[in-house]
Amino acid sequence: MSVAVVSEKNPYEAAIENFDLAADALDLATDMRNMIKYPERVLSVVLPVRMDDGKVLRFDGYRVQHSTARGPAKGGIRFHPNVTVDEVKARAAWMTWKCAVVNIPFGGAKGGVTCHPEDMSQAELERLTRRYTHSILPLIGPAQDIPAPDVNTNPQVMAWIMDTYSMMKGYPVPGVVTGKPIGLGGSLGRKEATGHGVYYTLESTCSHLRIPIKGAKVVVQGFGNVGSAAAHMLSSHQARITAVAESTGSIYNKDGLDIPKLMRHKEKTGSVVGFAASEPITPSELLSMKCDVLIPAALENAIHGENAARVKARIIAEGANGPLTPEADRILEA
Amino acid sequence: MSVAVVSEKNPYEAAIENFDLAADALDLATDMRNMIKYPERVLSVVLPVRMDDGKVLRFDGYRVQHSTARGPAKGGIRFHPNVTVDEVKARAAWMTWKCAVVNIPFGGAKGGVTCHPEDMSQAELERLTRRYTHSILPLIGPAQDIPAPDVNTNPQVMAWIMDTYSMMKGYPVPGVVTGKPIGLGGSLGRKEATGHGVYYTLESTCSHLRIPIKGAKVVVQGFGNVGSAAAHMLSSHQARITAVAESTGSIYNKDGLDIPKLMRHKEKTGSVVGFAASEPITPSELLSMKCDVLIPAALENAIHGENAARVKARIIAEGANGPLTPEADRILEA
Amino acid sequence: MSVAVVSEKNPYEAAIENFDLAADALDLATDMRNMIKYPERVLSVVLPVRMDDGKVLRFDGYRVQHSTARGPAKGGIRFHPNVTVDEVKARAAWMTWKCAVVNIPFGGAKGGVTCHPEDMSQAELERLTRRYTHSILPLIGPAQDIPAPDVNTNPQVMAWIMDTYSMMKGYPVPGVVTGKPIGLGGSLGRKEATGHGVYYTLESTCSHLRIPIKGAKVVVQGFGNVGSAAAHMLSSHQARITAVAESTGSIYNKDGLDIPKLMRHKEKTGSVVGFAASEPITPSELLSMKCDVLIPAALENAIHGENAARVKARIIAEGANGPLTPEADRILEA
């Protein structure tokens, strides 16, 4: 699912606009806004990396610490061609607010490298990751700023970051990243944690709105860690997942897709496309399907000014970071 | 003298263009260019600072490390409304090349805060400086990156930086800045060093071109530390300083200005304007005066595509950082 | 309740006298006494602090580490006009012994600043606290010496200490103080912990002496964190709190005071005085009341040679640090 069409607004401007809406609602003084609105530190680094063919290419990387007022900064590293400094700044701001809302003693940060990881070998990704880690090293640490996986980064990437950092210190520092491989000190259940969080939030909301989970019609946009784990939990509580969208294609089954089977299908083929008991559907059809719950679990700004009016879900359960633009918010609230 | 008119090109693009010219001349391989062309780290910080009236304003600050390949990074901190991230990146790159050309074991860095220091009280400047120092602290240090004064920063500002850094360490760390007050470990002769450097370079050039310093007609653009010290050395070797330009106005005396007296006049009045034995002149007239030596010692890009053709000096002795745009270079070489 | 009358003996001499009594009882060798009797380190600092009126006043501060033999030193910071180096040394020694008696792996320390905090603004207290923290900084740290609140210091003061220390390190160090605000990593239940400890100790003692808590007549001297939490626990177990003393006045109700209501009264008015269902009483009357339990929960040396003989309680449950002088001990034991 492309984010290209949603570029009416850059993510940082959207985040700042959201901040102002919230600050207005709280009647927050200008002084205080000036203290907590903007990112404390934005570090841009240039990464010359040797490719497998011997050439040195240049990549741009970022680490943004939006706020450390409530504790060490915390936030994931994204490897994606759409990574820009403003995109990272927006995600860092969201991290500050997310940590504060659930009252955990962490501030907000995010990082990223502009690259096409799917075109790179493991060796190239390792060299890129190690170089990036070395460049942002003065800012990170278990008590300062703790990276985590994000889009296109995984436990292996975290292991490289941890190893690079640990070599600098001379001993293993597992606390410098979360999302490590279990064998290096990673947490059990981490992979499914976000998806399960979506489910538990949804369970509260449904109970509040008196919509039974059992039999509820659910559409899931994005079938990565978050979307698939949420779908799995929902289907095991007998919700009906009628449609699933992915960047490679979207599928539909009006009686509900068999999620465990779909997960195995994706594991084998790398995509949900071609799943036996399903028919193809366009992303646009999927978003405008009538359903009880729509779970946008892909990238930010997936629901925006141009498609928001077509959404027909009773509940939108946000599984991605900032999947609705402020404009979409206004349209949907109206 | 305003730099506003010279904005045909941002300084970073100009620096990169210069790099490419030099790299082409050296037939430098693409890989090597990718390794040394771009700044290693660009740190942007947001500085909420309490003003004397109790309000908190937001300032933007930067520290750019262009290269640490040859040693710790080194470069000044500028407080100026024209400070932008690209301007700082350009100045950092020039530092790398300047240190390398004279073969001292330092890399290049620069910093700056976008502000109007002339409208701020000492207390506000101190709070701004301390906050800025705290924000860039993970990147600086005697063995990592050593700030220095630049436009609108002085030994007092360096003392605040040193004190903020030292408080973090728990003991005095004079090595974290150069350009400190003498009493805190600063170097004797530092204030005049750049201007004297301009003189010694000029002496070599004049000797090479067989132009006697004695009696040479010199025009000086900018009468700060650099311009005044160069003028003083030249006049003590009996050169004739016929015109001096400053942002507050420019003056002229065809028989040569009495530089020691002019320096005392400026110390008293804050400007060269109104100096007894002189008449006013426009910046444009000054630049196009026929002379042996023109010393641009103000800001970067002072000589650019639109005024370069009017320059009638036999020698341009660069006292500022990057006072000629690449376009000016081309025009003057032609 | 003033400690002024009890100055027959300075607290440090009293502590040393207590030590010798205990050491005699244990037949402790002179060598061992010389090793554990005296404070390891006594740091006195002079604190010039700018007041809100612009003047710089001088304050005296102290941090005493009595013993680190059993682990990092631990103990509170007091802001009080009666703080003297000997008073702090005494309290530090008591901390060593308290930690050892309950077998937790900490040594003993205490700190304080001689000042009248009730006459100081929040801004003045903050500057005083930050200056004090900076001055004692080489001695404290999560693994060395961990301050905590004491008389007139509270979670806000701890937050300032933590922030000053953290700024020096460059990242948040919550472990440098206990008694922080919950939001910065403080412990739930800490406020009531000492008072609850008094209750649980009392429960054991009463059970041992076969005095039922239910219906027991209790007199509480001091109605701060400790006294009020102990009283609250006792009243919820149906003890009768018949009298409560505070520095602002003391009150009495022979049928027992309604403690939850009294706590709300104090929160509103800042004092127990004027509580509806009560009559005033002098401190001296209160101390000599016949009761099952007397809880001295104010300052040290509250029961001394001149008033000890008048105490008519069956149990004295010590809620303050060292509320009995050695002389009082002897009188009460006789």
Next chain:
Amino acid sequence: MSVAVVSEKNPYEAAIENFDLAADALDLATDMRNMIKYPERVLSVVLPVRMDDGKVLRFDGYRVQHSTARGPAKGGIRFHPNVTVDEVKARAAWMTWKCAVVNIPFGGAKGGVTCHPEDMSQAELERLTRRYTHSILPLIGPAQDIPAPDVNTNPQVMAWIMDTYSMMKGYPVPGVVTGKPIGLGGSLGRKEATGHGVYYTLESTCSHLRIPIKGAKVVVQGFGNVGSAAAHMLSSHQARITAVAESTGSIYNKDGLDIPKLMRHKEKTGSVVGFAASEPITPSELLSMKCDVLIPAALENAIHGENAARVKARIIAEGANGPLTPEADRILEA
């Protein structure tokens, strides 16, 4: 020469009184006085030390940092029965002022242990020194506070301090003390430096007062490092050293003592007493001798209210720290 009789005033009070005299003369504002008058940190430590007979004795030690405003603190460690916290505070203040007067970038500190070093074995002194060093360790360091020898401490004691500090760091840190043995990085000429300084100051004064050094009659009180080196320089410039005082006795020769021979005599016998070409004299006679120059080079307060009036020297060249009490100053000025 005993300092016992001079205890009309404790040294710290004398130092503070001197400060106030100077501050009054400078018309120094109260705020500034509050900032620079008092010692920043006074650390008192208790040192249990095992004696050669197996017993553990308790010693009191001190390290006072009077000011670090001008750089790392600097000052000697004294082992003497008269060491008290006030004596150390006074000497630390003098160090601040001495460093400032000669404009070297150091603040002032001093330390000491109350003990009778002449009754202790080398092994006992080593254990005492190591324990003391360990106790003051958080405050000292090459960039924080650098001890040096003082009365009864010597290069060997400095070597123990350096070794104790270095063991804590894991590698040699010669910069933590001055006055080390040459073989461990000590400075050549250090031993004689103070005495030579006395000579050079005297040379200026004599030239100013038109008193020829050659033939000048000089009385020296104290024949340690300072007094003997000053006497040696003076005698090699043909001054006549007619009397020398020491704690073990004083000697006199109206034609001048042969200083090189006297130095060898003292090296052999440990005292100036019994020197061939001399006759004994009482300390009181010595002080009241008519002479051109009197050099008090023993301990502080040697010339005080009760003996000042008897001094008949034209110049008093102070070779010790604070050898004149303020009262003596007043008497001598009158």
Next chain:
Amino acid sequence: MSVAVVSEKNPYEAAIENFDLAADALDLATDMRNMIKYPERVLSVVLPVRMDDGKVLRFDGYRVQHSTARGPAKGGIRFHPNVTVDEVKARAAWMTWKCAVVNIPFGGAKGGVTCHPEDMSQAELERLTRRYTHSILPLIGPAQDIPAPDVNTNPQVMAWIMDTYSMMKGYPVPGVVTGKPIGLGGSLGRKEATGHGVYYTLESTCSHLRIPIKGAKVVVQGFGNVGSAAAHMLSSHQARITAVAESTGSIYNKDGLDIPKLMRHKEKTGSVVGFAASEPITPSELLSMKCDVLIPAALENAIHGENAARVKARIIAEGANGPLTPEADRILEA
């Protein structure tokens, strides 16, 4: 029981041989073998230690880090005349594999000093331990390499190591060793942990082989921490411990020894020899006794090529490190 006879192979060669067997079974690539087979670091230190008679003797000490690939290295310190560098290398390798097999995030290390601890006073052992700790200090630490007790080292030795390390750091670092005294932060149950582990493993095995623990005939070689705790657990589950061997002698009772009584006997007399309800037996007889379970819980290589064929136990439960040589393995498997 002497290990002298088993020296057909040095322990390191045996460990490497075992590694190769396992690597062959896993079909491990040569590259990978080269990365994980050999010890990463072998530190040999020479320890001059002053004996109680004043003489300085030289001891050899070792610390070997076999692998830190899975986390900080972990392993005990042995004081024994048979300690050699190869013996320590073997034990370190076993630690790597043991930690990996039970999947805890630690690598493997071991240490040792070649000495006869039973002939040394406590003071000598303390000096030896402190010197050894100082020498290996750059390699150890809570995040790098954590020593523990092994043969002839105990909680007291760990306390000395912790204290030496902590003095170097300036504050207590309990995490630098495990096996500390409880009072310094040691773990409850640690002493019996290995023996209980032997029991629980045995319980699984017996259940698997359908051999009831109740009534099982057990022979225990070595009655230190491991052997006695395993025997105690087994006897409390009604197994019959028929024979116990120690270096001082071995005993036998066909109906089972009363283990709690035997433990008290050993505590009193220092040996199992002479226990009332038992008869003596030779080590050789003991090893060849018919039994259900044989627990070698003494030193490595206790069962080797020359005695393996005589073993008649149904289960060998290894309580020591590497008690079977590879040759013994082959013989017993056949």
Next chain:
Amino acid sequence: MSVAVVSEKNPYEAAIENFDLAADALDLATDMRNMIKYPERVLSVVLPVRMDDGKVLRFDGYRVQHSTARGPAKGGIRFHPNVTVDEVKARAAWMTWKCAVVNIPFGGAKGGVTCHPEDMSQAELERLTRRYTHSILPLIGPAQDIPAPDVNTNPQVMAWIMDTYSMMKGYPVPGVVTGKPIGLGGSLGRKEATGHGVYYTLESTCSHLRIPIKGAKVVVQGFGNVGSAAAHMLSSHQARITAVAESTGSIYNKDGLDIPKLMRHKEKTGSVVGFAASEPITPSELLSMKCDVLIPAALENAIHGENAARVKARIIAEGANGPLTPEADRILEA
């Protein structure tokens, strides 16, 4: 020139034997011998290194700190197939003694890796060097232990060591090695320093023995940095260098070789063999040539029990480390 034939004694045993001879001569007490005779720390590391063909090979590396009693340890890193732990221990001991003899404040260390550097690519050498540096990192540092070049290591290898160490610290640490490239902070004149030292020593000796340098007949064994620089100095003082030996062959010219030309010949061809104005000679002939001065400047133990008797030089000027075995010493002295 092969060292293979000289293995009658391993270098460490030879060093220890030399120590004992010197200690006997000094009548050194056993205690003191035990403190300074043996290496303080011997670190052996295993280095898995990836070769250019993708295979991982295992190398053995060593770093030995013989003594740090007089200051940080100092000594070179050798890459050579003959490197063994005993060879490194011997060279480290010699470093201690060499530094002590010339009274510079350094202790002695040495390091090495057993490898055939001439068969390895630059990339392989870089990976080996970086891995080795990482493995010995806890022991080295500007204040602890400072490596330097030795046989087969050069400024490039030092640059790799410095870079690996600096990356670990996060900033450049030029002080961690000597013998760096000039551009990274290396010292001018270092390359020739040892050879010039040989010359200056020889000059003193010749003057003492009244042998004129001019015309002296000199034989040089080893024509690397040391041998060639010594030869160059000697020839510029008109000595006659009649023979030069190298591992690739030896040459002879009875009238003296033209050293500057020979140096250019070697630079071009990599060997002295085939030099125009010379004839070949066997190593054995060379050693037994009659000459004034023989300079063994190759490897240790070059002159040993079997060839010493044939040496016919009047002076042996040792340019290598330990070029004579103790047996050779005895033979030559006789």
